[in-house]
Amino acid sequence: MTERMKFMARLSDGERMTDLCKEFGISRQAGYKLRARYERDGACAMRDASRRP
Secondary structure, X not given: OOHHHHHHHHHHOOOOHHHXXXXXXXXXXXXXXXXXXXXXXXXXXXXOOOOOO
8 A cells, every 4th residue: 555545544534634744744735635636536646646747
């Protein structure tokens, strides 16, 4: 299971966003973006995306 999927699983289990973000070493803004991507696109959104313009 990838770190992103672990993050989302624990968030779905009811853990607080702030606590998870601290533990995973990401900003809350990044955590909320990750959650939005997951809700919009599902598990396939957890893969690395190209950053190429």
